[in-house]
Amino acid sequence: MAEDLGTGAENTWCPGCGNFGILNTMKNVVEKLEEDGIGREKLLISAGIGCHAKIFDYLNLSGLYSIHGREIATIQGMKFANPDLKVIGFGGDGDAYGEGLSHLIFAAKRNADITMIVHNNSSYSLTTGQMSPTSEKGYKGPSTPEGSIEEPLNPLMLMLSSGASFVSRGYAGKIEHLTDLIVEAVEHEGFSLVDVLQPCVVFHDDQYQKYNEAVEILEEPAETRYEAMELTEETERLPIGVFYKEEKPVYHEEIYPDLNVVEDKMSKDERKKQIEKILEERT
């Protein structure tokens, strides 16, 4: 494990939190990416707001600590500006599947070349455990003392129907598997989603046990989007791995196939010439 990936910031997650699994996974991911020729200087991270987001302070990687749900848009901006960079967004279920849901759907739709890692614990934990978009019906939190009356979202189904080109699920309790999954997601050209089952030991104290019993590693992705959708409906066993993957044109390359507006920025003189041409054409 790359020791120098820590920042020295005090870790304030609860003892036993599923987020530790994701943090340790990320340190492995950076090492593996470096073995594959993707140096950490080329990685940019962002995070939303919530327990998950503290990973921004704990990982010694460059990036922008964003606001609730907007990290999905933040990393797209980074990528469009400089496509040489690899961008990874961390979000909670409240960020990615609630406040920032429209950004997630459209990032998938336009096949933005980004990776979103969703720390899905089915609870708004940092704000004292209110129900989240993926909380089960009947979930009791301070805003739903009699139990949630809403059905949970199926985020993977939503991503598949939004045209996502890489849809996967991992488990914070299976670090080796999660490491390979995130590496594959980052190396995928186009939009990739990794929904991570992240146990919350305070507001969902049965999650470790439940996931340990139910998760089952998928040997290979489904062949079609529809078969993948069926896999997302399974609740008895919880498949983890890549549900679906395909190659599609990438958003920024459709705008500029080989222009990086930051690295290959037009010179001041050339821009001036182009503007003078526009002025001339109107005269």
Place this chain on the structure above:
Amino acid sequence: MMSDIFTYIIGGKAGEGVKKAGEAAANLFSDMGRKTFKMDDYQSLIRGGHNFSAVSTSIDDIYSHYMKADLVVNLDDRSYNIHKDHVKKDGMMIYNSGNTEKGEGIGLPLDEVSGNYSKSDLIKGVTGIAVLSAVVGLEKDEIENLIEKEYSKGVEENLSFAKEIYDLAEEKIDKRFTLEEGNDKSPIFSGNEALSLGAASAGLDMYVGYPMTPASSILHFFASHKKDLQIMPIHPENEISVANIAVGATMPGARVMVGSSGGGLALMEETISLAGMTESPVLFVLASRPGPSTGVPTYTEQGDLNFALNQGHGEFPLVVASPGSMEEAFYLAGEMLDILWKYQTPGIFLTEKHLSESSMNIDVDPARVEWAEPKKFEGDGEYKRYEMKDDGVSPLKFPPSEDVIKWNSYESDEKGITTEDPEKITDMHDKRREKKENLILDIQARNTVNKFGDSGPVIFTYGSTTMSVREAVKAGKIEAKIVQPKYLKPFPFWELEDYMEENAIVIEQSSTGQFASLLREKCNIVPKTVIRKYDGRPFEPIKLAEKIKEAI
């Protein structure tokens, strides 16, 4: 007949090529070396309704259209009824005898003639240029060039239609207007185009926008110049995404501008505060229309001044400035981008539909615009994103980099790691305040207030209304000193000390007088009269001149 200012109005239904007809006329005048101002009045609909374009031209500079025209061309009866009072005493009125009964003026069978063409509605707009050509005495063969230039799509049909109308008009019109040729040719641009070119001149790399009138044409401009300017145009799912893509893009160093109207900026406000905290230099264009809420989408108002000045929760340096002409829109957009990058903070370029979508001749030089460059990290020690510096400005470094660069929406330490430490919180507030003070000093050294005229009472105005006031003063031969603050935040009180007299007049397009309140708050200026207009339409110079005279 010789006319100092010649005004042409063309009206008709949406879908009859009215806007294009106005544009063609403006280009015709401009080609004669004349100065031109064009205002498009259109409704929020796709087909039908009533649209018109008012184009005024003069040998000298002209800052507004007039609503008393030498030539009015109406393509339908609704237009005829609306514009029958807009003809000068010795002006000329053309109407469509195919659908207008008992018209005064000259009827032309537009329906009958256009019926022979494949696009019988759209082609009616060509009437404008055909009649105008006849009225200003252009030869028939000169129309050919005009049509080829202005109506290149379906040029054969357009030319044939234009010639038919020209012949009919020639027969019926009883007088001609002679327009003197000028010798000073300059291009015509809308305010939105001008500000886009100005930002491009300052090194813009990306424009992000979600459609909303009257800002949409900025997005269209950059989309159509994607290849030559190499400024990435992005149209995402909503304004929240727009603003956050912009902030994200500044982190690896892209110079970014975004734009919307009031409703869209309201959605971006969360991110304006994020830009303040992360110290992200995004330029936000706010092109106003009458509010509140959906308001009147395709018309003009200055009701968003306080909204612009008070953007973003929390305390951070914010720059707000508003141009008083298309030319100024060009230079101001460039200057703002430069300032924002120097001080790493967000800014709002405030304008209104009347400037965004009206057009006039501009004479601009991109070489006069600073290429926006930040203070860059050049040391060899440890890089700290929010390093304490005397001027409050931490040097920037862009990825990819061996150094870790962390921008943070939370309060943070110098390295960008989240903090709740009381001393660090205080230090960071002080740093941003220090930065703000230096930003104000920088702006104080610039031209922040325009002054027109040397004697007479003081008239305070700002934004697009400046153009109406300048033209009104000219039209009414009024002696006045027009004072137009270009920067609104920080407010340039240091330039206004000489104008704190008692008889000042304030002119603005707001029902509550927000600009007058701002003058009182910042400079204790209590005007004698506040001339307000809030019907969605810009001031008309002659009517405004009368009001100014009454106030004096």
